[in-house]
Amino acid sequence: MEKVLNQQEIDAMVRDARGGAAGAKSAVVTPWDVRQAGQMGREQVQSISDLHESFARNLTQAVAGYLRVEFKAALVSAEHLAYREFLQRVPEVSYVATCALAPVGAIALLQMDSTVAFPLIDVLLGGEGRSAPPERQVTAIEEQILETVMRIICRELQTAWQMLALQFVFEQRQAAAQLQHLMPVDERTLSLSFELSVAESRGTLNLVFPAIVSNALLRKMAAQLGRTRRRIQPDSQRVLARLLECPFTLELGARIANVPLRELMRLSPGQLLLLGASVEQPAELQAAGHAMFTAMPARRGASRVAQVLKLCPVDPPNGTTR
Secondary structure, X not given: OOOOOOXXXXXXXXXXXXXXXXXXXXXXXXXXXXXXXXXXXXXXXXXXXXXXXXXXXXXXXXXXXXXXXXXXXXXXXXXXXXXXXXXXXXXXXXXXXXXXXXXXXXXXXXXXXXXXXXXXXXXXOOOOOOOOOOOOOOOHHHHHHHHHHHHHHHHHHHHHOHHHOOEEEEEEEOOHHHHHHOOXXXXXXXXXXXXXXXXXXXXXXXXXXXXXXXXHHHHHHHHHHHHHHHHOOOHHHHHHHHHHOOXXXXXXXXXXXXXXXXXXXXXXXXXXXXXXXXXXXXXXXXXXXXXXXXXXXXXXXXXXXXXXXXXXXXXXXXXXXX
């Protein structure tokens, strides 16, 4: 017999379904920050870091060799930032330039602290780069002098990003008032921060890439990582796969009693040598000189074959049969 609910029971069920029952816990709602969309995962950060740590090593060698002074570049961080957040981090006195990314028609930003920009200029002018940097923007002449180092940075970036076949072409220094117009302020950018050391001076080099190229780089690296994972096998499986492809010599022979040397020396063409073994006695199928199976000679069509009977006992290392 079906149970008939009264009005109070029906009202209680409706309240429970709506989450309004007495004592029921209300759902916890957490605001979602849209700016967190597109954040890099741990594997992506690791791949980006590995790529640009290699870039930093190459840049160290290239600039140090060109300037013939102590120079070092080291990756500090790699993160996704809204372009607005990057602008908030740019010091009032710093060197900012753009680099054209062909053929996608985008640009990248290179921001260098004056604490390393002026020592670089001093070295390029024949100094030692040890004097304290002035509290001002670089002049037009100093811009042209510093361009040589910026072009080296662009060249090394092109080498590091060669998987995308991009061309990094240095453009020009940008005034502070123009920075907010170079990219949409809400665009997600890939921001890379490097610490530069010139003689006794230190400062930061920031590289900013728009989403159109940073996303393409991440997709390319993810595809390569997937192919690498499919290729990599555990050591045991890789060794087994190689062994299974190795060819071995197979021989089918029978163990017979010792034959006197006198009888072998008396043999002549046409004579028979009695071996004292039955034709029904199984032979041994040997692989690379080691007995593996007992088998009988057989024939399959026009081919000679061996019919495997059973596995032979394994010989211990000293050569005795167990």
